[in-house]
Amino acid sequence: MNLASMRAAVAPLFTSWLKSDSNQISLASFLLFGFFAALVIYYYRVATQSSRPLPKLRRIAGLDAIDESIGRATEMGRPVVFNPGMSSFSAPTYGALAVLSYVAKQTARYDVRLIGCFRYPEVLAVAQSTIQACYVEEGKPDAFRTDDMRYLSGDQFGFASGCVGIVQRERAAAHHMFGSLAAEALLLAEAGAAAGAIQIAGQTNNLQTPFLVAACDYCLMVEELYVASAYLTQDRLRTGMLAAQDIIKVILIALILSGTLFVTFGSTLIGDLLILY
Amino acid sequence: MQGVNVPAGITASLQPFGIYLGVIVTFGVWSMLYRENPFYRICEFAYVGSASAHGLVTTFANTIKPGVLTNIIQNGNYWEIIPICLGCLIYFQPFRTKMWIARYPMAYWVGYNAGYALTMRTAMPLLTQIRQTMLPVIVRTANGISLVDSINNILFSLFVLFTMSYFLFSMNVYTGRYSFLLRVARVIMMVAFGAGFGTGVGTRISLLIGRLDFLFSEWLTLY
Numbered sequence: 001m002n003l004a005s006m007r008a009a010v011a012p013l014f015t016s017w018l019k020s021d022s023n024q025i026s027l028a029s030f031l032l033f034g035f036f037a038a039l040v041i042y043y044y045r046v047a048t049q050s051s052r053p054l055p056k057l058r059r060i061a062g063l064d065a066i067d068e069s070i071g072r073a074t075e076m077g078r079p080v081v082f083n084p085g086m087s088s089f090s091a092p093t094y095g096a097l098a099v100l101s102y103v104a105k106q107t108a109r110y111d112v113r114l115i116g117c118f119r120y121p122e123v124l125a126v127a128q129s130t131i132q133a134c135y136v137e138e139g140k141p142d143a144f145r146t147d148d149m150r151y152l153s154g155d156q157f158g159f160a161s162g163c164v165g166i167v168q169r170e171r172a173a174a175h176h177m178f179g180s181l182a183a184e185a186l187l188l189a190e191a192g193a194a195a196g197a198i199q200i201a202g203q204t205n206n207l208q209t210p211f212l213v214a215a216c217d218y219c220l221m222v223e224e225l226y227v228a229s230a231y232l233t234q235d236r237l238r239t240g241m242l243a244a245q246d247i248i249k250v251i252l253i254a255l256i257l258s259g260t261l262f263v264t265f266g267s268t269l270i271g272d273l274l275i276l277y
Numbered sequence: 278m279q280g281v282n283v284p285a286g287i288t289a290s291l292q293p294f295g296i297y298l299g300v301i302v303t304f305g306v307w308s309m310l311y312r313e314n315p316f317y318r319i320c321e322f323a324y325v326g327s328a329s330a331h332g333l334v335t336t337f338a339n340t341i342k343p344g345v346l347t348n349i350i351q352n353g354n355y356w357e358i359i360p361i362c363l364g365c366l367i368y369f370q371p372f373r374t375k376m377w378i379a380r381y382p383m384a385y386w387v388g389y390n391a392g393y394a395l396t397m398r399t400a401m402p403l404l405t406q407i408r409q410t411m412l413p414v415i416v417r418t419a420n421g422i423s424l425v426d427s428i429n430n431i432l433f434s435l436f437v438l439f440t441m442s443y444f445l446f447s448m449n450v451y452t453g454r455y456s457f458l459l460r461v462a463r464v465i466m467m468v469a470f471g472a473g474f475g476t477g478v479g480t481r482i483s484l485l486i487g488r489l490d491f492l493f494s495e496w497l498t499l500y
Contacts, residue, residue, distance in 0.1 A: 055447035055449075056447070056449070057447055058445075058449065058451075089387055121367075122367070122383065125370050125379060125383055129376070129383070152329075153325045154328070154329065154332035155329070155331065157324075157328075158328030159325075161320075161324050162325045165317070165318065186481075194312075206469075208477075210477060211474065213467070214474060231446075242447050246448050250445070253441055255407060256407060256411060256434070256441075257438070259411030260411050260412065260413070260434050262411070263412065271411050
């Protein structure tokens with residue numbers, strides 16, 4: 001069977017299937033995403049059955065260091081400053097809020113002051129509720145201080161200068177920056193370094209990651225931010241989702257490898273299966 | 278947003294004041310390089326306050342005013358009162374006993390964004406990126422095989438695969454004798470970050486040059 005006849009055999013897979021405003025997706029791509037969804041559902045079922053084993057997650061130093069930084073703040077009697085990023089509700093912000101809930105539980109447990117800096121009022125409201133719930137869970141509802149949840153400014157650098165001032169004035173022992181950070185990333189990291197804070201950052205912007213790698217003690221790179229909630233809580237459901245995502249990544253790696261081989265031998269078959277119109 | 282018409286004479290007479298204010302604030306912010314101090318604090322609070330005020334005014338002018346005046350009153354889209362009412366529930370947030378009411382608009386907002394992230398718009402860039410990663414590892418040209426392009430594509434493919442496999446968290450593929458692969462993937466990413474760092478520093482230097490240009494040309498009028 002040569003490449004041309006192979007292509008003819010799978011011709012229906014190239015036909016357009018789903019349509020959006022500006023794009024159409026091929027049947028093959030639709031089936032691929034359907035399979036991904038089925039994988040996630042399968043691992044959801046596995047995770048809900050406690051008798052079935054789930055894979056163990058690889059060690060991530062940046063996440064292990066969160067406890068270390070809170071311990072340091074406890075010993076020094078200085079606050080932890082948490083910055084959940086510059087964007088409104090988006091995937092990195094959800095990742096940051098998951099880390100925040102863990103940090104809030106730890107600060108409540110060890111009686112460490114937690115200061116939050118926020119750019120968007122809606123994120124502030126959700127974070128405030130999350131932190132309050134954590135303090136209640138730890139049996140210390142009165143230790144939660146609303147005044148420490150600070151809305152600074154909707155302006156990017158107005159927010160950044162406010163954060164810089166807080167980190168410096170409060171002499172933070174730990175500075176956590178998670179979520180989506182942009183051009184102000186280095187400003188914030190430098191302020192934390194000048195205050196002598198142990199700094200942990202985790203964000204998904206490839207342009208800013210270099211600055212955080214250089215200026216922070218620990219840096220979670222790109223997707224490690226999304227692993228944080230599963231890793232910190234060791235929750236079965238979240239670990240299951242992660243296992244499904246890893247299998248999806250392996251499938252994508254296999255697709256890229258086979259596509260590269262096909263293209264090298266002059267066929268765009270694999271690439272065309274994933275075509276957009 | 279409508280501006281205020283200021284006579285040209287007043288604008289010209291205020292210009293030196295603006296320049297001196299710019300110089301003071303520039304030095305105020307730079308004083309942070311030494312340490313946190315009252316001078317920086319004044320500049321910080323002025324900036325944060327004015328940025329918040331500006332945000333309030335622009336939100337009112339660009340969102341609330343056209344939303345209420347134009348869409349509801351003039352165009353008669355009365356259904357838009359529903360999301361406005363939902364949004365107003367957020368103002369229950371500061372009241373401890375009624376805080377639960379504010380969770381309804383928040384739940385809607387969070388759910389909407391999570392749902393939006395799962396649409397086809399997310400799938401499109403993924404498919405495009407996968408297709409664009411499929412490059413021939415032997416590049417043939419009219420003159421034969423291009424060695425440079427082939428090596429370039431081989432390195433590109435290898436780096437993509439190493440980096441992707443670095444982010445496999447639940448599969449212990451990098452254990453024992455293969456643990457060096459994790460370090461290789463990390464080195465590849467660090468090289469990429471180094472290049473990004475260099476580019477970023479260049480951009481920041483251009484911002485510094487802009488500020489120095491302001492000081493030397495507009496304040497000191499050296500050129």
